[in-house]
Amino acid sequence: xxxxxxxxxxxxxxxxxxxxxxxxxxxxxxxxxxxxxxxxxxxxxxxxxxxxxxxxxxxxxxxxxxxxxxxxxxxxxxxxxxxxxxxxxxxxxxxxxxxxxxxxxxxxxxxxxxxxxxxxxxxxxxxxxxxxxxxxxxxxxxxxxxxxxxxxxxxxxxxxxxxxxxxxxxxxxxxxxxxxxxxxxxxxxxxxxxxxxxxxxxxxxxxxxxxxxxxxxxxxxxxxxxxxxxxxxxxxxxxxxxxxxxxxxxxxxxxxxxxxxxxxxxxxxxxxxxxxxxxxxxxxxxxxxxxxxxxxxxxxxxxxxxxxxxxxxxxxxxxxxxxxxxxxxxxxxxxxxxxxxxxxxxxxxxxxxxxxxxxxxxxxxxxxxxxxxxxxxxxxxxxxxxxxxxxxxxxxxxxxxxxxxxxxxxxxxxxxxxxxxxxxxxxxxxxxxxxxxxxxxxxxxxxxxxxxxxxxxxxxxxxxxxxxxxxxxxxxxxxxxxxxxxxxxxxxxxxxxxxxxxxxxxxxxxxxxxxxxxxxxxxxxxxxxxxxxxxxxxxxxxxxxxxxxxxxxxxxxxxxxxxxxxxxxxxxxxxxxxxxxxxxxxxxxxxxxxxxxxxxxxxxxxxxxxxxxxxxxxxxxxxxxxxxxxxxxxxxxxx
Amino acid sequence: xxxxxxxxxxxxxxxxxxxxxxxxxxxxxxxxxxxxxxxxxxxxxxxxxxxxxxxxxxxxxxxxxxxxxxxxxxxxxxxxxxxxxxxxxxxxxxxxxxxxxxxxxxxxxxxxxxxxxxxxxxxxxxxxxxxxxxxxxxxxxxxxxxxxxxxxxxxxxxxxxxxxxxxxxxxxxxxxxxxxxxxxxxxxxxxxxxxxxxxxxxxxxxxxxxxxxxxxxxxxxxxxxxxxxxxxxxxxxxxxxxxxxxxxxxxx
Ligand SMILES: Cc1cc2nc3c(=O)[nH]c(=O)nc-3n(C[C@H](O)[C@H](O)[C@H](O)COP(=O)(O)OP(=O)(O)OC[C@H]3O[C@@H](n4cnc5c(N)ncnc54)[C@H](O)[C@@H]3O)c2cc1C
Ligand code: FES
Numbered sequence: 001x002x003x004x005x006x007x008x009x010x011x012x013x014x015x016x017x018x019x020x021x022x023x024x025x026x027x028x029x030x031x032x033x034x035x036x037x038x039x040x041x042x043x044x045x046x047x048x049x050x051x052x053x054x055x056x057x058x059x060x061x062x063x064x065x066x067x068x069x070x071x072x073x074x075x076x077x078x079x080x081x082x083x084x085x086x087x088x089x090x091x092x093x094x095x096x097x098x099x100x101x102x103x104x105x106x107x108x109x110x111x112x113x114x115x116x117x118x119x120x121x122x123x124x125x126x127x128x129x130x131x132x133x134x135x136x137x138x139x140x141x142x143x144x145x146x147x148x149x150x151x152x153x154x155x156x157x158x159x160x161x162x163x164x165x166x167x168x169x170x171x172x173x174x175x176x177x178x179x180x181x182x183x184x185x186x187x188x189x190x191x192x193x194x195x196x197x198x199x200x201x202x203x204x205x206x207x208x209x210x211x212x213x214x215x216x217x218x219x220x221x222x223x224x225x226x227x228x229x230x231x232x233x234x235x236x237x238x239x240x241x242x243x244x245x246x247x248x249x250x251x252x253x254x255x256x257x258x259x260x261x262x263x264x265x266x267x268x269x270x271x272x273x274x275x276x277x278x279x280x281x282x283x284x285x286x287x288x289x290x291x292x293x294x295x296x297x298x299x300x301x302x303x304x305x306x307x308x309x310x311x312x313x314x315x316x317x318x319x320x321x322x323x324x325x326x327x328x329x330x331x332x333x334x335x336x337x338x339x340x341x342x343x344x345x346x347x348x349x350x351x352x353x354x355x356x357x358x359x360x361x362x363x364x365x366x367x368x369x370x371x372x373x374x375x376x377x378x379x380x381x382x383x384x385x386x387x388x389x390x391x392x393x394x395x396x397x398x399x400x401x402x403x404x405x406x407x408x409x410x411x412x413x414x415x416x417x418x419x420x421x422x423x424x425x426x427x428x429x430x431x432x433x434x435x436x437x438x439x440x441x442x443x444x445x446x447x448x449x450x451x452x453x454x455x456x457x458x459x460x461x462x463x464x465x466x467x468x469x470x471x472x473x474x475x476x477x478x479x480x481x482x483x484x485x486x487x488x489x490x491x492x493x494x495x496x497x498x499x500x501x502x503x504x505x506x507x508x509x510x511x512x513x514x515x516x517x518x519x520x521x522x523x524x525x526x527x528x529x530x531x532x533x534x535x536x537x538x539x540x541x542x543x544x545x546x547x548x549x550x551x552x553x554x555x556x557x558x559x560x561x562x563x564x565x566x567x568x569x570x571x572x573x574x575x576x577x578x579x580x581x582x583x584x585x586x587x588x589x590x591x592x593x594x595x596x597x598x599x600x601x602x603x604x605x606x607x608x609x610x611x612x613x614x615x616x617x618x619x620x621x622x623x624x625x626x627x628x629x630x631x632x633x634x635x636x637x638x639x
Numbered sequence: 640x641x642x643x644x645x646x647x648x649x650x651x652x653x654x655x656x657x658x659x660x661x662x663x664x665x666x667x668x669x670x671x672x673x674x675x676x677x678x679x680x681x682x683x684x685x686x687x688x689x690x691x692x693x694x695x696x697x698x699x700x701x702x703x704x705x706x707x708x709x710x711x712x713x714x715x716x717x718x719x720x721x722x723x724x725x726x727x728x729x730x731x732x733x734x735x736x737x738x739x740x741x742x743x744x745x746x747x748x749x750x751x752x753x754x755x756x757x758x759x760x761x762x763x764x765x766x767x768x769x770x771x772x773x774x775x776x777x778x779x780x781x782x783x784x785x786x787x788x789x790x791x792x793x794x795x796x797x798x799x800x801x802x803x804x805x806x807x808x809x810x811x812x813x814x815x816x817x818x819x820x821x822x823x824x825x826x827x828x829x830x831x832x833x834x835x836x837x838x839x840x841x842x843x844x845x846x847x848x849x850x851x852x853x854x855x856x857x858x859x860x861x862x863x864x865x866x867x868x869x870x871x872x873x874x875x876x877x878x879x880x881x882x883x884x885x886x887x888x889x890x891x
Contacts, residue, residue: 053773068694068753069760071800072702088780124774131776133769133824135793142783161793166701170796174768181764189757212749241696275669280677281698382700385724388669451773499684501677546689550651551750553692554684 003258003611005624008412009113014630015095018117021413025456026463033058036462037221039206041193041248043070043176045169045443046426047227049450052175055184057455062219063176064188064208066243066556071173074229074241075446078165079286079379081149081157082129082443084122089146093154095119101152102441103631105331106406106434107583107599109261111607112630113413114431118441121448126158128451132171136160150287150439151329151638157440162286162378168443172450194484194559196224196252196422197476203252203422204470207480209488211556214549216484218472223421223458226252227450230405230427232265234564234571235516236508238402239271239284245560246567249409249428257417258609258622260410260430262567263575266437266584267517268403269335272386273355282401283386285358285379287439290328290335292363292372293396295319297356301346307357307395318342326638333436333584333597334638336400340517341595343399350397359395400517404442406433406584407574410609410624414457415449418609421461425449430607435583488548491558496541500557503538507531507561507568515572520588524576528569535565570610570619577621580604592635601633640666640732644679646691647739649748652755656748658737668728672715673698673705675727692751700724700864703799706806707752708739713803713862721801721864741806745813745849756802758848759816765844766837767820769829782828795823797865804859804867810851815859817841818875819867825878835882842879 010021028036036059040051043065051063065073085098098119103110126144130136136158137145149157160167179185190211197205197218205220228248232238253259270285296315303310318338320327330338339356342348349355364372369392373380380391387397408430415423415431426446433441514527538561546552581590581597582604590598607624642663649656663679670678673695680690696704700721707722709715715725730736738752746754796819804815821838824830830837853872860869 049773056772067696067702067704068756069703069800071760072696072704074697074702076702077697077699086779124776126779127776128771128773130779130782131769131771131829133792133827133829135789135796135823135827136779138784138786138789140786142785142789143780160796163701163797166799167793167796174763175771175773177760177764178768178770187760189760241702242698243696276667278667278670278674278678280671280674283699382724385720385726386671388726388728455773495687497685499681501681543684543687545684545687551692551753554690 003418003609003622005258005410005418005609005622006412007111007624008414009111010413014113014116017113018120022456025460028459028463030058034060036060037062038458039219039221039224040064040227041206041225042073042227042229042426042428043173044073044075044227044229044426045165045172045446046450047073047225048169048172048176049447050225050227050425050454051185052172052179053451053455054458055179055182059184059458061185062188062221063185064191064193066190066192066211068189070176070187070189071170073169074244075169075443076166077241078443079162079284080288081147081159081164081440082125082168083149083156083440084126084158084444085119085156086123086126088144089155091154093156097154098122098156100631102432102438103434104636105436105438107436107597107636108434108601108605108628108631108633109582109626110432110434111626112628117453118432118445118448121452122444124452125444125447129168129171132175134160134167134171147288148291151326151331152438165443168447172447192556193248194251195480196255197480198255198419199470199474199476200468202420202467205472205477207477207484209484212551214552216481218477218481220470220472220474220477222462222467223423225423225425225454225458226409226428227426228428230408231567232402232405234508234568235402235511236504237274237279237282237512239268239282242281245563247560247563249424250563250567252409252417252419252422254612256419256612257422258410258611259407259570260607260609261407261435261574262571262610263515263578263585264406264435264583265402266332266404266406267336267400269332269339269400270358270398271401272383273350273397273399275351283382284401284403285383285396285398287332289358289376289379292375293328293358293360294362295328295356295358297342297347297349307349307359316347323638330638331436331438333586337517337586339400355397355399357395358398360391361395364392404437406430406435406437410607414460415454416457416461423454423458425454435585487559488555491542491544491555491562492548494539494542494544496543498541499543500554500561503534503542504557504561504564507534507565510534511568511571515575518586518588519575521576524572527572528576531565531569531572538562538565573619574608574610578604578608599635605633640668640727640730642666642730642733643735645735645737646752648691648751650750652747652749666727668726670727671698671723672709672725672727673723692753694753695723698723701799703801706741706754706801706803708741708806710737713741713807714864719864719866721799741802743802743805743811744851745811746802746805758850759800759802759813761848762813762817762841762844763820766833766840767824769824769833771829784828788826792823792826795819795826795867795871798867799865801864803862803864805850807858807862808851809856809858810854812853813845813850814853814872814875815863815867815869817845818871821875821878822871834878835885838875838878839882
């Protein structure tokens with residue numbers, strides 16, 4: 001099988017492309033929709049909104065998640081907000097400006113047509129969420145409030161206290177529950193997809209494991225939608241939930257779906273630093289804190305004085321110094337890299353020297369403690385709960401952490417992967433953020449994909465026909481099931497000497513060092529040497545206690561970590577091949593004289609889509625060239 | 640610090656369980672409670688024993704997946720804090736800690752500390768939503784919402800659906816959970832058309848799931864990691880009464 005990347009971008013001017021695509025789409029007759037079945041893997045913003053909306057349209061939907069309730073998908077944890085080009089603030093925002101900011105913020109590695117559609121749909125998302133009862137923040141006059149977020153020059157971010165993801169997800173979850181009640185969606189919680197089933201070159205079903213009983217089961221459908229989230233947990237420590245993993249997309253990749261830009265990972269600048277070897281995950285402090293907090297380190301290396309005893313002249317407010325016009329609000333990748341440089345050069349603070357200060361002293365003396373409490377009270381509380389330090393009086397300590405993966409399965413304009421019938425939405429695809437995602441735009445993308453794009457494009461796919469009837473009795477299901485069972489049996493039979501977590505930690509550390517915020521060809525080559533060795537040791541020496549026929553959390557983790565190993569290798573390979581720096585991908589060899597990311601548009605203005613050719617073969621690189629017709633290629637500057 | 644744990648172990652839903660003793664040595668006060676359990680589990684796994692199963696995911700106090708009774712208190716000793724956000728500095732060296740699942744008639748134990756809380760999802764299915772078909776919505780600013788109402792709705796909407804209120808309630812009632820959703824939606828203009836039908840259906844479903852009745856003990860509010868107010872239950876009871884009296888509100 002060879003892969004052909006056809007992005008299927010509609011003809012015409014950019015602002016008419018989506019309208020045109022919608023018009024040209026083939027439609028499924030209302031009476032026939034009921035005859036079609038769709039599998040949705042995932043119940044986060046993307047999956048829940050897609051499953052609910054497709055059911056409203058009349059499709060028969062099966063939806064899966066590994067948590068005990070669809071409401072617990074990791075979208076729930078998003079704090080800051082969701083962007084939309086409503087221009088309610090009359091500050092000059094527009095669909096074009098949101099589009100422009102997103103393409104530029106992504107460092108010119110996203111597909112223009114997709115990003116434009118995202119900006120267009122953003123306004124409908126807010127309407128939809130309000131109608132569902134999402135309690136967005138309001139002004140005294142009763143209208144929706146906005147704030148500026150993540151360095152945007154306009155106020156276009158809608159929010160619900162510090163719990164925007166939670167409230168948007170509950171809106172989508174409630175729509176999903178409504179459809180479950182109406183009989184259009186069958187929900188399978190505590191169920192994990194472990195393989196994709198492809199029949200005659202089309203995605204026709206999945207193999208799952210019931211996480212309570214251990215039963216391995218087959219599910220057939222006319223189309224499959226993956227909405228399984230990001231793969232940041234390759235790094236072990238990240239802001240993702242403990243269960244977040246790459247298995248669904250990785251299994252699909254091994255069945256033929258190209259994996260795009262795996263090396264594009266976002267490292268978020270404002271997270272609580274690691275406190276010890278026991279650390280199990282990292283906690284994000286919302287980026288909105290940078291609106292009022294000032295980032296600094298002591299000028300003197302290794303300065304051990306408590307922060308309040310370091311006079312202003314002896315502090316280096318390095319973001320304000322280096323980027324006078326954006327200051328503390330530079331994009332995430334820039335802020336993170338600068339923090340790393342400060343710590344690597346010995347200016348870091350806190351235990352181990354891996355932290356920088358985020359200081360509210362000036363904001364508190366300007367606005368008063370009450371105002372700051374009103375704005376960030378819940379975040380300050382969270383910080384204090386974790387660190388036992390009071391940020392009203394002592395500056396916060398922050399350090400970057402893995403947060404989001406821009407890479408994912410390659411999809412065309414219709415969100416279909418290189419396997420016909422397999423669609424991918426939300427963080428699981430690569431589509432809209434290029435090499436760096438702007439704050440408050442992942443929630444937007446997940447809901448745009450789920451509520452407004454996939455319900456239409458799935459119809460276009462189904463209406464084209466050619467689908468032969470396939471049931472769970474088809475031999476392809478038996479083969480895939482046997483593969484899943486054999487893998488589970490092998491993990492359980494190894495009974496080695498090391499726990500799953502110990503391997504995962506080691507892999508994570510390796511990836512953080514070699515494929516994290518700053519990458520070198522040498523480091524990546526070392527990683528490509530070490531990962532296969534560690535993986536081989538894993539399969540020989542991992543210890544997975546318990547059995548396969550009951551709830552076994554060690555077994556769940558073991559399967560996910562096995563896939564993380566394979567994806568980690570592809571991430572390093574992609575990072576090594578991309579001989580430029582762009583967005584979250586910083587190659588030390590490619591930087592401007594003053595240390596900024598240096599793109600190479602001549603050679604690398606393309607999407608790198610990798611094809612799996614078997615466990616023992618090298619993956620093959622395919623390129624989708626990117627054309628920038630609206631936003632002209634420029635070096636990003638936040639000076 | 641060194642601690643002794645007494646942990647509920649139960650291999651499966653229909654197998655009897657019992658308390659087991661474990662020593663947790665060299666625990667740092669900076670660890671979260673779940674990280675302490677991770678350490679114990681690593682030791683168990685190395686010793687060839689089965690780790691203690693417990694539910695968790697976000698570890699940030701927002702997904703509502705973690706669910707432990709710690710020394711008889713849902714989510715442990717710290718007010719307004721989910722288990723995953725509880726840190727070991729809340730305990731002292733030498734403490735003995737009793738760890739059990741969230742117990743309630745409507746929450747059968749699946750294994751060790753994991754319970755089945757899907758009954759809560761079914762309460763939402765019964766009516767915990769606004770029927771707003773995708774694409775049919777008017778402009779977001781078409782209906783202004785007074786800030787006090789929006790804020791109050793958000794107070795109720797903050798529920799993470801963990802079920803601590805049920806586990807803490809002597810009657811095993813899910814009234815705080817249900818009231819939070821009824822109030823969140825009922826406080827907003829968008830939630831008015833289905834308001835009465837919603838409360839009837841959700842309360843009926845709650846009864847059908849085997850949750851107990853509410854006698855306003857107030858234990859639920861004490862245990863709630865989001866400190867949701869019991870006033871919402873009073874509000875729900877008012878709505879329920881109104882709905883029951885108003886003729887023509889179909890219950891199903
Ligand atoms: C701490 C944090 C804060 C954030 N804040 C913001 C913010 O303020 N604004 C913003 O725009 N973005 C934010 N983001 C990013 C954003 O939240 C995510 O990118 C987005 O919510 C992902 O949604 P999703 O639907 O794609 O995936 P998820 O919400 O991660 O859902 C994945 C779903 O897939 C299921 N699943 C996964 N694998 C399997 C499998 N094998 N079988 C069955 N089911 C499976 C899971 O159970 C889950 O239901 C934040 C992210 C984090 C981590
Ligand atoms: S693990 Fe998510 S709330 Fe505790």
